[in-house]
Amino acid sequence: MGYTLAEKIIMRNTKRSSVTAGELLNVNVDKVMVHDIFAPFVVEKFREMGFEKVWNPDKIVFVYDHLVPTSFIEDFRHHKIADAFAAEQHIKAVHRADGVCHQLMPELRYVVPGQVVFGTDSHTTTYGAIGSFSTGIGYTEMAAIFGTGQLWIKVPPTLKFNINGELPEGVYSKDIILRILGDIGADGGTYKALEFGGSTIKGLSISSRMTLSNMAVEAGAKVGVIEPDEKTFAFSGVEGSQFQDLKSDPDASYEKVFNYDASNFKPVVACPSNVDNISDVEALLGTKIDQGFIGSCTNGRFEDLEVAAKILKGRKIAPFTKLIITPASRSIYAEAAKAGIIGILVEAGAIMNPPACGLCCGRSGGIVSDGERVIATNNRNFLGRMGSPKSEIFLASPATVAAAALEGKIVDPRKYL
Amino acid sequence: MKEAFKGRVWKLGDDIDTDIIIPTQFLALKTVEDMKKYAFNPLRPELAAQIEPGDIIVAGKNFGCGSSREQAPEILAALKISCIIAKSYARIFYRNAFNNGLLLLENNELYDCCSEGDQVSVQLENSQVLLGEKSFEVASIPTDLLQMVEAGGLVPFMRKRNGK
Numbered sequence: 231m232g233y234t235l236a237e238k239i240i241m242r243n244t245k246r247s248s249v250t251a252g253e254l255l256n257v258n259v260d261k262v263m264v265h266d267i268f269a270p271f272v273v274e275k276f277r278e279m280g281f282e283k284v285w286n287p288d289k290i291v292f293v294y295d296h297l298v299p300t301s302f303i304e305d306f307r308h309h310k311i312a313d314a315f316a317a318e319q320h321i322k323a324v325h326r327a328d329g330v331c332h333q334l335m336p337e338l339r340y341v342v343p344g345q346v347v348f349g350t351d352s353h354t355t356t357y358g359a360i361g362s363f364s365t366g367i368g369y370t371e372m373a374a375i376f377g378t379g380q381l382w383i384k385v386p387p388t389l390k391f392n393i394n395g396e397l398p399e400g401v402y403s404k405d406i407i408l409r410i411l412g413d414i415g416a417d418g419g420t421y422k423a424l425e426f427g428g429s430t431i432k433g434l435s436i437s438s439r440m441t442l443s444n445m446a447v448e449a450g451a452k453v454g455v456i457e458p459d460e461k462t463f464a465f466s467g468v469e470g471s472q473f474q475d476l477k478s479d480p481d482a483s484y485e486k487v488f489n490y491d492a493s494n495f496k497p498v499v500a501c502p503s504n505v506d507n508i509s510d511v512e513a514l515l516g517t518k519i520d521q522g523f524i525g526s527c528t529n530g531r532f533e534d535l536e537v538a539a540k541i542l543k544g545r546k547i548a549p550f551t552k553l554i555i556t557p558a559s560r561s562i563y564a565e566a567a568k569a570g571i572i573g574i575l576v577e578a579g580a581i582m583n584p585p586a587c588g589l590c591c592g593r594s595g596g597i598v599s600d601g602e603r604v605i606a607t608n609n610r611n612f613l614g615r616m617g618s619p620k621s622e623i624f625l626a627s628p629a630t631v632a633a634a635a636l637e638g639k640i641v642d643p644r645k646y647l
Numbered sequence: 648m649k650e651a652f653k654g655r656v657w658k659l660g661d662d663i664d665t666d667i668i669i670p671t672q673f674l675a676l677k678t679v680e681d682m683k684k685y686a687f688n689p690l691r692p693e694l695a696a697q698i699e700p701g702d703i704i705v706a707g708k709n710f711g712c713g714s715s716r717e718q719a720p721e722i723l724a725a726l727k728i729s730c731i732i733a734k735s736y737a738r739i740f741y742r743n744a745f746n747n748g749l750l751l752l753e754n755n756e757l758y759d760c761c762s763e764g765d766q767v768s769v770q771l772e773n774s775q776v777l778l779g780e781k782s783f784e785v786a787s788i789p790t791d792l793l794q795m796v797e798a799g800g801l802v803p804f805m806r807k808r809n810g811k
Contacts, residue, residue: 267671267674267675268716268717271717275802278802278806279801279802279805279806279809279811280805280806280809280810280811281805281809296671297675302675304675304677305675307675308675349715350715351714351715352713352714352715352739354715365739366714366715366739367715367739367742367743368715368716368717368720368739368742368743368746368747369717370717370743370746370747370800370801370802371742371743371746371801373802373805374801374805377805377809416662416709416712417662417708417709417712417735417737420709420735420736420737420738421738450709450712450737450738452738504662591671591714592666592670592671592672593671593672610664610666610713610714612664612666612667612713613664613666613667613689613690614666614667614670614688614689615666615671619688619689619690
């Protein structure tokens with residue numbers, strides 16, 4: 231009997247020749263990520279548990295992103311506590327203003343294919359896009375990993391998504407994952423692994439693949455994995471021949487298989503206030519919006535800024551409409567500046583925010599008031615996520631958001647491409 | 648763990664996410680005691696003040712979906728909710744709850760049969776929840792998980808491991 235990709239990664243980690251979905255086992259943690267907002271809690275629990283030394287300082291990465299730049303007087307406390315702990319424990323990987331954790335972990339090659347990785351953030355699933363088994367946990371379990379280097383997991387059953395064919399113009403990986411979420415629901419993947427494959431996925435850039443894996447957790451999934459290929463190996467700077475086991479077997483046992491023809495995908499939008507409340511853009515034309523947001527670990531990468539610039543070039547966003555743009559990392563910001571993209575966005579009227587979590591988690595940089603309506607590229611449209619619980623959030627691709635900002639209402643992005 | 652207890656029901660719907668349980672803007676408050684006043688703030692701002700120790704939350708499917716914020720189960724434990732009985736839970740919340748000594752039970756039918764303010768009795772020994780004359784079966788919880796909940800969660804468990 232064959233194995234799924236998630237099972238193959240677990241087998242590699244545990245050096246076992248077989249695993250079974252539903253089985254509980256201990257994994258050896260290859261890397262962990264803790265971000266600023268939870269760092270003090272991890273440190274506190276670590277001490278409460280009676281640990282003195284972390285199991286391996288080279289496997290721990292701290293990223294300050296939720297509270298960067300600080301918005302309240304007390305925010306800096308988080309950075310001070312993490313800095314002191316990192317110094318005491320000889321943890322060298324501390325990123326104080328370099329971008330969003332889920333962008334930095336793969337971009338800076340802290341995570342490479344085949345690893346088992348945990349983070350104190352639900353969107354840790356993002357690294358499944360490069361063939362790792364990565365997921366979010368709470369700070370208490372993170373403290374236990376800091377002390378032991380191990381965590382128990384349940385081997386998840388896998389839902390397989392085969393997506394084949396060519397995506398139509400104006401349709402992106404964001405539209406694929408929103409459609410899938412609409413089809414399986416916000417709890418359709420609970421405790422499960424989602425595995426994305428097929429010719430469409432092969433054709434996607436690593437950035438686009440990260441959008442899929444990032445939002446796997448919005449279906450409740452434990453991981454969202456994609457088989458690593460030549461693109462992945464080049465991105466991660468590794469030798470492909472070392473990772474030939476990271477393929478799902480043709481006779482792998484899936485809980486369910488979904489087949490999609492990519493040519494049927496359309497630009498879609500998740501409507502307030504659930505990620506699985508999906509509608510075709512065409513059904514929402516004319517819906518007034520007050521603010522657009524392009525950014526986050528879901529869609530703040532170079533190609534996302536590039537498509538926004540393509541739509542906004544030489545145009546102005548609508549009066550009384552705000553467009554907030556947050557590159558996902560410092561290097562993306564720098565690259566986009568070098569390519570002239572930032573200039574185009576700013577001239578169109580966009581407000582550039584520093585590379586961090588800011589608005590996506592409702593902490594800073596464009597908080598919305600009662601009655602405001604936002605269209606955004608991030609991953610959650612929960613009640614009150616970006617400010618007032620009396621505001622509304624729609625989720626869409628960067629192209630759909632940029633086009634909406636131009637007209638102050640939801641429009642079909644394809645007319646600008 | 649008390650093997651049988653009673654509590655007053657607060658009823659919440661499907662997909663109660665962690666941003667509803669505790670919004671991001673309150674996560675940098677210093678203590679869980681400071682945060683617990685804001686439980687369910689976007690949905691029912693008055694609720695946290697009304698919850699009394701021993702109360703029970705009954706909810707629909709996918710309770711605790713969304714972010715990994717552990718403050719979500721922590722503040723519910725701090726409000727001294729005796730347990731949550733939902734149709735289903737999101738996985739990160741599920742682990743976080745047990746790690747913080749918060750008991751979660753699963754049942755599909757109770758939600759549609761009970762009303763807010765009802766009294767329900769939980770009998771862990773035989774995995775039953777009673778509402779008036781009706782009884783509902785909940786999946787049994789492994790003894791070692793129950794012991795971790797009773798001990799207060801993963802921290803005391805690790806302290807013991809470390810001989811503290």
